[in-house]
Amino acid sequence: MSNLERDPAESECGAEAVQDDALEFLEPRKVVLGRTTQVRRLLPNKNRRMIGAWCFVDHYGPDDLSARVDSYDAPGPRGMLVPPHPHTGLQTVSWLFEGEIEHRDSVGSHAIVRPGELNIMTSGNGIAHSEVSVPDGPSILHGCQLWVALPDDARASVPPAFNQYVDLPVATFNGAKATVLIGSVAGVTSPAPAYTPLVGADLAIDAGQTLALPLTPEFEYGVLVVAGRLRIGDLTLGHGEMVYLGTGRTEIDLSTEIETEIETEGEGVRCMLLGGAPFEERLVMWWNFIGRSHADIVTARADWQAAIDAGGNDRFAMVPGYDGDPLPAPGLPATELKPRGRSR
Template identity: 50%
Template sequence: MSGAEVLSAREVPLGGPRAMTVRRTLPQRARTFIGAWCFIDHYGPDDVATTGGMDVAPHPHTGLQTVSWLFSGEIEHRDSLGSHAFVRPGELNLMTGGHGISHTEVSTPHTTILHGVQLWVALPEEHRNTGRDFRHHVPGPVHRDGAVLRVFLGSLAGETSPVPTFTPLLGAEIVLGPRASTTLGTDITFEHGLLIDQGEVRMGGTLLRPAELGYLAPGHATVTLTNETDSPARAVLVGGTPFEEQIVMWWNFVGRSHEDIVRARQDWEAASERFGHVDGYPGERIPAPSLPNATIAPRGNPTHPKGTR
């Protein structure tokens, strides 16, 4: 296996009156997508008593799906579809925005340590205006060569998630025992990304450290992961067929043009039924930020070859 490209995280404060800081590895200048995955935020472990936890008031989404996955803590989810659910460690919550949805995310009162990832999937052109949807799934553990996997989307190690996707995707949590190594069969048409949560993991010939994202281009029938430490290591593996479309991503919206974004922002500010209403949140909705004083250009992955390090 050739070495992986290493993408480093940048720290970003989330909006709201008590902003929490997340580590963002996607998108960035070097890469917009891994498959249709277009956004990866990694946060915690945060002591809620110090940080205030997560309290994200009603806000909108278009043209994407949100994937919530926790390592510790609990988040209460409400959306304008009428869903009321809890995000817990090892349980998938997937929300489809499509034409428009709004939701809230609040860490629960008994949460002490909040730690997890928030991922977005771009919807392809033919499905980007699909209706609102919400899915909950609890994947069982799969044991392989000193590793424990939980496959929340797609197929890996003989396990297949029942949650449908609009493009071929893979999402799995992988916990490697101390010094453990496992080789996993992968779809040769997929590109893959490995986000390291804890420990140091060698992906092929490349060592990845906490908060780094390793990228492998299509063409690999297997991926070998090795924990280089004496403690358990944890990572999230994402993948999919290359997403060939360009998107415009601004604030919480994914569109195809600057005009798509302008229209979505206007609809949100006008409290349009496009986004519905979230019941049960004791506060005001988040207003949209001001648009930039320039046309937002569509973005895709770079077409030039990327090196590795």
């Protein structure tokens, strides 16, 4: 997915890792993508810019695509409508809970993104892609769009690629399961490519259960609730809310047993676990580009605009099969973009 903000602010990628028993609530902010989609953006966050190499987390839906749009949109049906746009220095991770999205990219990939199937696109030095809701697909759209920052050696050496995994491994627990997108959970490992120590999983926890989830103490983590209500320590999270966990833990209790003054029927919880070794490199993150300097971003933007004018170039080919114009880059800010480390 693109960052479709027309005046994107420079993102300070990186924040100091917090040790031991830190629990930090990450407040989402609403962002309108284009004319048809509103998301809850959890990363970058004013309090925490990255979790491991995860540098961008958008959660959207559930949206009824059969309904008319509301006040923040133009007239017409809902749905994902993201024209061809570029990426550099990152991986995009698409994960759906409901619905279908059609993916096309400049290396010739054409795939339907479906619930429970991992779609991971590695940009290397440059790739372009489009994402559009399937016109005759399911009426509900609900999912996450995630970015992973590539380390410097990988962004320069790894070629652009798209990988789709329709049968991911599952770690099972008493009253819970974890579908492993990237990395390992409880000894169960995903086949998806990762270029730093990283983990991503979709957790489903039954009503009335507490999952003692094993963790890697060298990793920092985030937990994003996408359905139900979850208790972690003294925090209770609801739909679209996220908590940051510092390093140093070997496990964490995730509980669906919520104490309230009103007696309610218990419900299960679905949440995303994102984690990894704290990312040490200094980054510049602007619009859909991740680089290491202001010059990196200026060059990437110029190369994308040149590709639009020429119908493709050596860095950014056009997206075959997409019926419409690519997305032009916004203007650069007046001030120089500066690389940021993990410490503010």
